[in-house]
Every structure is written in structure tokens, then in C-alpha cells.
Amino acid sequence: xxxxxxxxxFQVLKTGQSMTLQxxxxxxxxxxxxxxxxxxxxxxxxxxxxxxxxxxxGEVPNGYNVSRLNKxxxxxxxxxxxxxxxxxxxxxxxxxxxxxxxxxxxxxxRLTVL
Amino acid sequence: QKEVExxxxxxxxxxxxxxxxxxxYSDRGSQSFFWYRQYSGKSPELxxxxxxxxxxxxxxxTAQLNKASQYVSLLIRDSQPSDSATYLCAVGIxxxxxxxxxxxxxxxxxxxP
Numbered sequence: 001x002x003x004x005x006x007x008x009x010f011q012v013l014k015t016g017q018s019m020t021l022q023x024x025x026x027x028x029x030x031x032x033x034x035x036x037x038x039x040x041x042x043x044x045x046x047x048x049x050x051x052x053x054x055x056x057x058g059e060v061p062n063g064y065n066v067s068r069l070n071k072x073x074x075x076x077x078x079x080x081x082x083x084x085x086x087x088x089x090x091x092x093x094x095x096x097x098x099x100x101x102x103x104x105x106x107x108x109x110r111l112t113v114l
Numbered sequence: 115q116k117e118v119e120x121x122x123x124x125x126x127x128x129x130x131x132x133x134x135x136x137x138x139y140s141d142r143g144s145q146s147f148f149w150y151r152q153y154s155g156k157s158p159e160l161x162x163x164x165x166x167x168x169x170x171x172x173x174x175x176t177a178q179l180n181k182a183s184q185y186v187s188l189l190i191r192d193s194q195p196s197d198s199a200t201y202l203c204a205v206g207i208x209x210x211x212x213x214x215x216x217x218x219x220x221x222x223x224x225x226x227p
Contacts, residue, residue, distance in 0.1 A: 011179050020120050043158070043202065045214035090157055099147050101206045103215060105157040 001026050004106035006091050012112045013081045021076040021093030021109050030073035031094040033103060034058075034066060036087040043090065045078045051076055116141040119204050122216035130227050133190040135221050137203030140184070146206040147179055148215065149188045151199045158202055162188060191227045 006021045014088040025032065035058075045058030049068040063085060065077045074093075078085060088110050092103040118201040127133040137148075144153040146165055150158035164186070170177045176189040186205075190197055194204045200222050204215040 023132065035214070035217075042219040043204075043215075043217040050213075061118045064182065073144075101213075102160055102163050102216070104160060104203075105150075108157050 002095055003027065003070070004091055004104055006106040006109050008109060009107065010110050012025070012114065013078075014114050015082060017068065017081050018077070018079050019081065019111075020078075021091075022073070023087055023109075024073045025091075025093040025104075025106075026072065027093060027094050027104070028071070029093035030071070031101075032068065033092040034064075034074070034076045035090045036060065037088050037090060037108075038055060040046075046076065046089075073086075081094065083113045085111065087111060088114045093098075116144075116205070116216045117129045118203055118216050118218035120201075120203050122219060123222040124224050126216045126224045126226055127193050127225055128195060129195060131193055133193045133223055133225070135188040135190075135193065135201050135203075135223065137188075137218055138184055139186070139203075139205045139216075139217045140179075141207075141216075143207060144184075144205045147177070147186045148204040148206070149175075149177060149186075149203040150204060150217075152202055152220065153199045188221075195227050198223060198225045207209065214226065 004025045032049040035043045047066040049055045052071045091106040092102045149162040152158045164177040164179045174191045178187045200220040202220045203218040
């Protein structure tokens, strides 16, 4: 099993450009998440999807949209990139069984917006 | 606003000694607690989860939880240079909730050979 995979690994955008970050998991997990990690700020939740067909905002959703394409895939879209969106983006998934919410992370996408 | 606080470090520990990492959280409704290890340039890796008060041991790692004091800790016994990394404390809500986790900013641990 590959676990959680993300594409691309690196991306450079100009201000105003758009792009979609892709995430897929092969662990048959119900829940998926997008986080960003900035120096000195820690990991912050952007959006999450508790189950196929649902999405909800996290702590820092402005400037982003998401799509839960199916149970395996959860994409993050930047419609008009801004330098403040320069960050490392991590996708995670969770089985969401009983009281447990152990999340497993993908390798990340390093995004630079010029 | 949920908050998770960690000392940023760096915390320097001699090889073979016990490393002690601490975390406090603000939301009394929190029910799930996790420690992640993150090497520089890599993604967070789950190393321990704990849901009940007390200690949970897994190999060289022991997680400790005290909900009354809103305090979580991680002990690493027989520290190795390969344990040098940033350790992230994360807290979640109960009931199998699929809400995302709230993370601390991490403690940078250095194991001195």
C-alpha cells in the first residue's frame, strides 16, 4: 500500500495563477484533510471531508476550495494564488472508527507563490 | 479558540538518556491525543496515540495523559541520535469526530552523541 500520496511535490506559481493539489489514499479511510504548515505557525487545518460527499471548513479556509471526488481522492484548489499561500501543504486521512481519529499524512507539496 | 502549547526548544539530551516532551491544551472537550515525529523536510509521522488518563507504552516511547491538568507528555527512553527531530503534539475532539486535529508548534529535540 502506498498510503497517502500527493502530487505535485513542488510547485512555483505567479500571483493570480490557479492550481489544484491532488491527494489520494489507498487505506479505505473515510475522512480526509488538508493542512498547511508555515514556519513558526505549526500545522493548520484548511478543509476536511468527514466522509465521501461532505466537506467542511477548517481554521484557515479563505482562498481555497476542495472537492471530495470519491472515497480515495480529495483535491485542494487555489483559484487565484497569493504570496501568503506560500507554504507546505499536507493531506491526511483517517479511518474514523469508534473514538479514534488517528491521521496519516502524505509527503506534502511545497508551494511557492511569487 | 483551541490551543495546544509546546516548548519550541531546542531540547538537547545526551544519547542514552530519557527525553521528556510536554504539551498543554486549552479545550476541555478534547478526548484524543497524539504525538507525531517530523524530520526536517518530511511529513509528520504518527508515533503515539492516547485516549485515557495514565500511561501508554510502546517500545521506547511512553505517552502520559492527565485530563484534569490538560497535560500530555511523551517520554523517549534510551534516546538515540535518530530520535533527533521535531515532535508535534496534536489534540482532537471525542466521539469519532472527523474534525481535524489541533497541533502545537512542535518541540525540536536534539540527541547529542
